[in-house]
Amino acid sequence: MSEMNGGEVSPLEWKFSQVFGERTAGEEVQEVDIISAIEFDKSGDHLATGDRGGRVVLFERTDNKEHGGNRRELEKTDYALNRHPEFRYKTEFQSHEPEFDYLKSLEIEEKINKIRWCQTANGALFLLSTNDKTIKYWKVQEKKIKKVAEMSMEPSKATGNGIVATPSVTSTPKPHLTNGFTDKSYTSLSNDLLFPPGGIPSLRLPVVTSNETNLVARCRRVYAHAHDYHINSISNNSDGETFISADDLRINLWNLEISNQSFNIVDVKPTNMEDLTEVITSAEFHPTHCHTLAYSSSKGSIRLIDLRQSALCDKHSKLFEEPEAPGSRSFFTEIIASISDIKFGREGRYLLSRDYMTLKLWDINMDSGPVSTFQVHEYLRPKLCDLYENDSIFDKFECCLSGDSQRVATGSYSNLFRVFGCQSGSTEATTLEASKNPMRRQVQTPSRPSRSLSSITRAVRRGGDSTSVDANGNSFDFTTKLLHLAWHPTENSIACAAANSLYMYYA
């Protein structure tokens, strides 16, 4: 429980750090530019975003690069300077293209649903990106731009200022053809050809000069044709060699190196589709236990499964769900119970889930109920009917935990997002707006007496019980929703997407 009962922690002061792709006033947002996925890598040195146009954009951290030295030490000594992570655009590439499934007469959107970083090696970055159907494994690496400066051939053309390979070599087959060599004699240059013992001195190896490098993204593997429904999650295993992909009804297990075979490990498809009452909405591997994975459902439950138990994990090892409060049932109860995202904390002990109205923090050792419940936008409860009418009620908000699992964050409407402290006794509940002035909409945190320690096992509702949230009297805008956000793995820094803009904040 070390991460839960530290001393009194004061609420964080959030400050604007950076924005990428800021919209100028009145600028129309292009549908393809809308960000649909955000993910930090394990070190926090890189950030990736995916958009509806199938592109992946990479950012790299700049603030601690110039120091070269050991970052951990740097962090200690520089702490007072309050350096915060700063990122710069690194590169981008087209990950997915729109496709058409001819067998099912279905259009497949290029929209990136999820991005996950994989183990880096030799300075190359690796990541998985997925749209509704196809997962791709990308390698992004600096490559030297090579120029061939000298070659054996081309006695006439060579001018000494270095010829780029292409023009010189593509022209070589012609001269040797005209010189009476047929293609056949060239390719059948046989091994029993006799060379003088000392070799032929006139032959030269090409001399290559390279002084520039550029970033190249190459698709290494494509994991396709394994999902009948839309993929909602991908997640890497701590073993470094496998990952899962989840769609509405099934979860498949892949080996990163094998793209033509996957194993179905969860299948909730009923024999008769009319009996379907529940779908999978999100799935994630435990950060350190290679055999544990969690998946959430549209009925508001989270299941923990143990891959060791059996090959097809029909039976969960743990079930987390909150019993419905008696008497509160309405038409919307089931819809808003649907979990849109789950995330494990860094240590793997806590699990955060987001449903339409709340964030819930679970201790995986306690399946009787959530440790804490945070109301995200309780003032919307009377408006559920409108939200249902305009389909907003089906919006899938993501959630995230800070690296130390002391705080959690999630998005809302009007480009707002909320940060809650989840230490016992914390009353931190901040509302921020994705803009250059995040505290503009800051609401006075309701001061509440600290809870007694015993209340920790009970679900606690706090944070947004005030209906006066709409402090400025603005009407809430359901079209500007903040669905995607990510917390930096080691520092208090949040990246969030407002339509096509990526905002970064630090505290």
Next chain:
Amino acid sequence: MSMVDEPLYPIAVLIDELKNDDIQLRLNSIRRLSTIARALGEERTRKELIPFLSENNDDDDEVLLAMAEELGVFIPYVGGVEHANVLLPPLETLCTVEETCVRDKAVESLCRIGSQMRESDLVDWFVPLVKRLAGGEWFTARVSACGLFHIAYPSASETLKAELRSVFSQLCQDDMPMVRRAAASNLGKFAATVEAAHLKTDIMQIFEDLTQDDQDSVRLLAVEGCASLGKLLKPEDCVAHILPVIVNFSQDKSWRVRYMVANQLYELCEAVGPEPTKTELVPAYVRLLRDNEAEVRIAAAGKVTKFSRILSPELAIQHILPCVKELSSDSSQHVRSALASVIMGMAPVLGKDATIEQLLPIFLSLLKDEFPDVRLNIISKLDQVNQVIGIDLLSQSLLPAIVELAEDRHWRVRLAIIEYIPLLASQLGVGFFDDKLGALCMQWLQDKVYSIRDAAANNLKRLAEEFGPDWAMQHIVPQVLDMIKNPHYLYRMTVLRAISLLAPVMGSEITCSKLLPVVITASKDRVPNIKFNVAKVLQSLIPIVDHSVVDKSIRPCLVDLAEDPDVDVRYFANQALQSIDQVMMTS
């Protein structure tokens, strides 16, 4: 920049193309690296080509893979074993790339080179390389290092050996599971080179650590190590150190680990000797045969024969056979299917009496299994049944099983049984076949699925080969020819196909007297597809029949077809006519 003599043009191009923008040309050049090396001579190969290749390390993986492979056999081109060390640097670089297959190939080539190097060179060059890789910054280098220890170790001095053992043991505790996996899978190879004294201490310690790894994937590979380590140890050490581990593994929480044990267990029996096998391994195996997880039972069931062979008949009958009985009615069809594919191999182990008394009932029940794969697996091993108990005891149960499979609604099942028909025919004999199966073979010719009709035609040919032309004349040919009257053109086409397959087996005389007239008649068919198939069949008959027949019947028929209104018919008729001309010319 130099002028290149004309005869050297090709080789100069080849060298230049090492740096071409087109990957195909680069690959081509790399594949001819030995030619380039010989053109440059040994010294320049060492001094120029190899350093050049060392720098060429961020090429595409396909090129790097080819390079790793070529360098493995490069010793002759650099001046023999005394210069082999110059090949190490480029391969060392390749050992660090991200693509697994490139690294694996580089490690393989390094091992190949290392095993030819002189001892002193190994110490001077190879051992430092292994140590560098093992201390590499990225996991890729450390993964590669694991596969090189068994080459480096034997030639090292005592102190160096101690160091290598400790480096290896560090790799087994690496932070990265990929490195621990590589170490686990190479442990057996490394252990084989380590002295017996250290084997029992250092290596067994490493092994024990690996068997307790958090990562299932590492423990899985440690299981694989059990058998190879077991074989290195003396039986009593094996019993003391390996046996408890394997017994533990057989009860591991993870089904994947138990699955591995189920696959490997029989190999360990030899290493531990008969007594511990009886007291420890048989109970462990029996537990696996009754495992909760179907995948584990599948693996275990697939090994019943191999396991039984190691045991005495009494033990097999007493312990294994009861499990086999249970498995034959297992809830998982895949378990039954795995069992069905090996169960007949148990017969020789059990002896005739136990087989008839105990195995036969199991065999019969599998033959009636609701799942076609199970039945097919039994039928595919029919020759083994025959050897032990003879077919008579089975024939009564066999026939319904075959008939049912023959009429299965899945065409792949029908296809599978057709492919076994010739085997069945040879085992059952002509008499049984005529009575029961002949009709089925004809029925398949009129299947709804093309692949089945095609396989059926092929089947007739193989039967004709098995039982001879006289038999075929009586039992196949009339029935087939009769089907040419079928109103559906696709079935008539099948007849043509069957004729073209049967003709070579039946020989010239029957072909001319029976088959050819039918084909000629079919040339008047109203469907063009039949007509051009007639042309094709006629073409295939040319080598079988006499020239006179070709001139008298085949050619006129083809000449007619060559004037058909349909373009395809004309095309194939002309093709056939041309081949007649060729045959006539050459003879």
